[in-house]
Amino acid sequence: MDNYLDQDVRIINPFNFAKSLLVQWRAIVALGLIVGILVMMGKYASDFKAVKADPVSTTVDTQTEREVLSEDISEVSASLSLAERGKVYQALAYYREIKSYENYTANSIYMNMDALDFKKVKVRYKIEPAEGVDVADVVSAYEYYFKSKDVLENITNELGLGDEPEFLNEIISVEQSGTEYMIVSMALYNSDKRDAITDIITNTVKTGEKEISDLSFQTTYISDLIEKNVDSSLMYNQVQYMKSYANALYSVESISGSFSNMQKQLYNLELKREFANANEKDFLPITTVQEVLEPEGEDAVTTLRPSPSYFILGFLIGIVLYVVFYLLKVLFFGRLSEMEIERETTLPVLGVLEVPANKTNKVLRTLFFDSFVYKRVFGDQAQKRNLENAVALMMNRCGGRDC
Numbered sequence: 001m002d003n004y005l006d007q008d009v010r011i012i013n014p015f016n017f018a019k020s021l022l023v024q025w026r027a028i029v030a031l032g033l034i035v036g037i038l039v040m041m042g043k044y045a046s047d048f049k050a051v052k053a054d055p056v057s058t059t060v061d062t063q064t065e066r067e068v069l070s071e072d073i074s075e076v077s078a079s080l081s082l083a084e085r086g087k088v089y090q091a092l093a094y095y096r097e098i099k100s101y102e103n104y105t106a107n108s109i110y111m112n113m114d115a116l117d118f119k120k121v122k123v124r125y126k127i128e129p130a131e132g133v134d135v136a137d138v139v140s141a142y143e144y145y146f147k148s149k150d151v152l153e154n155i156t157n158e159l160g161l162g163d164e165p166e167f168l169n170e171i172i173s174v175e176q177s178g179t180e181y182m183i184v185s186m187a188l189y190n191s192d193k194r195d196a197i198t199d200i201i202t203n204t205v206k207t208g209e210k211e212i213s214d215l216s217f218q219t220t221y222i223s224d225l226i227e228k229n230v231d232s233s234l235m236y237n238q239v240q241y242m243k244s245y246a247n248a249l250y251s252v253e254s255i256s257g258s259f260s261n262m263q264k265q266l267y268n269l270e271l272k273r274e275f276a277n278a279n280e281k282d283f284l285p286i287t288t289v290q291e292v293l294e295p296e297g298e299d300a301v302t303t304l305r306p307s308p309s310y311f312i313l314g315f316l317i318g319i320v321l322y323v324v325f326y327l328l329k330v331l332f333f334g335r336l337s338e339m340e341i342e343r344e345t346t347l348p349v350l351g352v353l354e355v356p357a358n359k360t361n362k363v364l365r366t367l368f369f370d371s372f373v374y375k376r377v378f379g380d381q382a383q384k385r386n387l388e389n390a391v392a393l394m395m396n397r398c399g400g401r402d403c
Contacts, residue, residue: 017330021323032318039314044306069273076266084260088267091255094248095271101245109161109189110170111238118231119188120171121197123224125205127182130216139182141212142205143174146184151204158200159193181222188226198224 021028077085105111127135145151147169155161156168171187184201188194205219256267 017327021326024322024326028319028322031322032315035318035321036311036314039317040306040308040311043310069269073266073269073273076262076269079262080266084263085266087255087259088263088270091252091259091267092270092274094251094255097248098245098252101241101248104167104241108167108170110167110187110234111241113187113189113231113234115231115235115238117228118234119191119226119228120185121188121194121201121224122183122185122227123198123201123205124177124222125182125184126220126222127180128218128220133215133217135180135182136176138212138215138217139174139176141215142182142184142208145208145212146172146174146204155200155204159196182219185227194226 080088127138129135129138152168155172161168171189173185175183175185177183184205186197186201188197201224202221205221209217209219256264259267
């Protein structure tokens with residue numbers, strides 16, 4: 001029997017093992033919480049460091065993001081009927097109209113002017129065409145020339161209007177006056193810009209004499225003035241624009257109001273794919289859906305939050321670690337039960353006195369398991385059981401007599 005006890009043999013009863021773990025639920029939960037917090041905060045610290053070091057790198061690669069989104073979109077679309085998908089893409093079409101209106105409002109000088117106090121700088125020129133050249137042809141050539149991309153970009157830079165001359169052509173016009181005059185007009189969006197606008201028009205007209213090479217003519221500056229009036233056309237356009245914008249908003253809200261959760265998910269996935277490189281959060285009419293565009297750059301630093309999913313992952317890792325370490329404890333530092341001894345030796349056993357197999361095991365059991373877990377979990381029951389086992393062993397040796 002003693003020889004058998006020295007062998008490294010351990011038989012684990014799954015039921016008893018699970019029961020022992022349940023008794024130790026407080027220690028398991030405590031370790032899970034500790035590991036969960038450590039994992040969550042470690043991930044947060046890593047993300048924060050990455051964003052601070054290189055904010056641009058936090059933006060998902062456009063191609064990669066589109067591939068992932070396409071897979072998600074295909075999966076969600078497959079769960080919707082043709083009619084349900086049709087409503088989603090109808091709402092998306094209205095949404096694009098809304099973005100177009102918003103872009104126009106932000107960048108159009110013309111639409112942001114006061115229709116009741118509309119001012120423009122008008123510069124008058126006399127056209128002296130060569131023989132066989134008509135004044136109307138010269139005016140048409142200048143109208144095209146002033147709307148060309150290179151000229152608009154130059155005017156934009158000269159006036160400091162930004163990088164894109166997208167809507168500048170709305171405030172520039174060229175028209176014929178009488179039989180031999182041409183008037184170039186530009187909206188005076190800022191009273192301080194009168195001289196600058198006049199100089200730009202004059203310089204552009206002179207440059208056009210050389211660049212409009214298919215016509216031979218000369219221009220002579222006559223006069224310039226500021227014309228002030230009520231622009232009824234601008235007033236009408238502004239009213240119609242606001243109506244169209246309001247109708248698009250209403251259409252999106254009315255269509256999306258009856259969306260199912262899957263339709264909402266498809267709608268927002270499509271928006272995220274379309275505006276993957278937006279510099280700020282885009283307006284999402286469906287406010288109940290949580291998927292919105294992630295902020296980029298410095299904004300990403302301020303919106304970082306510890307992720308609950310990583311806490312849950314860490315909590316589960318903590319539980320697994322506890323179970324693994326407890327299993328190792330049972331395997332390497334446990335003891336044979338009376339039932340195991342009787343089954344393997346076929347000898348009746350009244351009790352077993354637990355004795356560590358060697359000094360190393362004794363140190364580990366004493367310092368870690370017995371001192372930290374075993375005694376604290378089982379408390380007085382462990383001591384009582386050890387005492388009963390010792391008495392039983394002594395009775396077995398003495399044959400039931402007093403020794």
